[in-house]
Amino acid sequence: MRIRVDVRDAPYEVYLGDGVRHEVGGFIAEHFARARMAVIITSPEIRRQPWFDFGIGIGFGVETTVIEVPDGEAAKTLASLEQVCEQLARHQVSRHDVVVGVGGGAITDLAGFAAAVYLRGVAVLQVPTSIVGQVDAAIGGKTAVNLAAGKNLVGAFHQPAGVWCDTATLVTLSERERVAGMGEVAKCWLLEGRTRAQLTDASMVELIELSVALKARIVAADEFETSGTRALLNYGHTLGHALELAALARNSDELRHGEAVAIGLAFAARLARALGRVGDDVVTQTDAVLDFFTLPRRCPRDLDLDEVIAVMARDKKAHHDLTFVLAGGEGYEVVAGIDARVVRGALEQFREA
Ligand SMILES: NC(=O)c1ccc[n+]([C@@H]2O[C@H](COP(=O)([O-])OP(=O)(O)OC[C@H]3O[C@@H](n4cnc5c(N)ncnc54)[C@H](O)[C@@H]3O)[C@@H](O)[C@H]2O)c1
Missing domain, CATH: 3.40.50.1970 (Rossmann fold)
Structure with a gap:
């Protein structure tokens, strides 16, 4: 292929x-x-x-x-x-x-x-x-x-x-690496608008093919990350990167990249809902896809919200404000300038859930 x-x-x-x-x-x-x-x-x-x-x-x-x-x-x-x-x-x-x-x-x-x-x-x-x-x-x-x-x-x-x-x-691959790797596959599956039900019949090769094809299309449209299209691939990564950095600062390998992305995907769905961009169905679908791959989707309990928000605002792809890739009526898009209070509120709910 x-x-x-x-x-x-x-x-x-x-x-x-x-x-x-x-x-x-x-x-x-x-x-x-x-x-x-x-x-x-x-x-x-x-x-x-x-x-x-x-x-x-x-x-x-x-x-x-x-x-x-x-x-x-x-x-x-x-x-x-x-x-x-x-x-x-x-x-x-x-x-x-x-x-x-x-x-x-x-x-x-x-x-x-x-x-x-x-x-x-x-x-x-x-x-x-x-x-x-x-x-x-x-x-x-x-x-x-x-x-x-x-x-x-x-x-x-x-x-x-x-x-x-x-x-x-x-x-x-170790089981942990395999599951963590599926975090990026889950991201692609969701970005392509696929559902949990469609996963049932998907083979590993098909999952990789869909992800490669999405990446190939986006790279061809925005080779040097100048038009913003390539930023769509950061779905789940704004919180994901912040969680990885927090784990790294503790010198811990408790969170693999794909696991952090999975938690970031679960949060992005909730943030999109908090902003009124989508309904409960997007949260439910996202959780179901992550569960299918046995990926984590819960916020770490001891997360320092102030620290994580500060890190997300410093993210080199975030242009110094809170930027997330979010689902919406028109599909997925990069949403900049999100009010920190809304992000904090959604994070609090996410942490308590
Ligand atoms: N350039 C990009 O666009 C891009 C995109 C995503 C991630 N990355 C980078 O990729 C890195 C993460 O990649 P990763 O998740 O593959 O981690 P990794 O490269 O650290 O590999 C993880 C572990 O898996 C082992 N491994 C790899 N293949 C194996 C196999 N077939 N059998 C047994 N063990 C195997 C490796 O030896 C390693 O111990 C990060 O540095 C990240 O920044 C780059």
């Missing part, structure tokens, strides 16, 4: 299905005839997985090298970026060669950023292996690392040459 991401300069495909990772070598041979080397960027944990069997160069005359980086979010540092670039230079990687990111969203973000800046840009092929990576992080060209001051504060737009979402890699 292929889904096209129609960005202006270099449109590319997302290949989705069982075993598509084995097509990467042929793609390189076909599209990068002058490539001498394919450099896989991954973590030791990912490299240990039974499906880590690319054979990219075999039969195609391309040498394959692996650069290991720390697992998960620890990969997304300027120090890792420097180490990756040093190793690319040591391997004499040229602009004809390709970088291949293999792993969760953290690794594809780092691999994409390294490819964006090494030699002022080499091609990157993404092989996301987590659900968040497949439906979100690896598509759309946003790459970044973190600073102590915050997540994703240093990065670049650098579209991949192709994305291979191999569902066979998902089997080794």
Whole structure:
């Protein structure tokens, strides 16, 4: 299955299905005839997985090298970026060669950023292996690392040459990662106006396909996040990011990104209702979709409302006021300048429920 991401300069495909990772070598041979080397960027944990069997160069005359980086979010540092670039230079990687990111969203973000800046840009092929990576992080060209001051504060737009979402890699995900990843899928399902009832017959491939197709459409419409269309993908993220930051400040991994997004989706439905934009049915549908995926949808009891509202107002995508993606009569839209008292009231009710 292929889904096209129609960005202006270099449109590319997302290949989705069982075993598509084995097509990467042929793609390189076909599209990068002058490539001498394919450099896989991954973590030791990912490299240990039974499906880590690319054979990219075999039969195609391309040498394959692996650069290991720390697992998960620890990969997304300027120090890792420097180490990756040093190793690319040591391997004499040229602009004809390709970088291949293999792993969760953290690794594809780092691999994409390294490819964006090494030699002022080499091609990157993404092989996301987590659900968040497949439906979100690896598509759309946003790459970044973190600073102590915050997540994703240093990065670049650098579209991949192709994305291979191999569902066979998902089997080794831990249950928690799998469920958390469904937070982004639930977001896409709701943004597409789908219901809980329609979920009953949906396969995993169909869920990923719907999410990839939505992301591809939105990225093509707003590649550099200038028109506001891309901000729709932040549905559930205003509160979600604030909850993640609060958990991070406590140095806790109690909340995965997708879990925070799920709670953010439940709240966004309630805020839309508090603003008179929608009725109870939207809250009921949202809760039912989140329950189907066994995602959390309750506000943490000990949430400091003043702190969370202050963080939401500072959100780098919020333009310094309270901005949410909300459901309404015309579908979903970005709503800026929401009265902090209304948000606080809805949060209080959400916390007590
Ligand atoms: N660039 C974007 O547009 C974008 C969008 C969404 C998220 N992100 C970024 O993505 C990151 C989150 O991605 P994530 O949720 O994939 O987390 P992650 O990359 O931290 O991976 C989570 C864990 O899952 C493991 N894992 C991944 N695939 C596996 C598999 N197939 N089998 C077993 N274990 C596997 C990883 O090794 C890691 O330990 C964040 O850094 C976020 O900022 C970027």
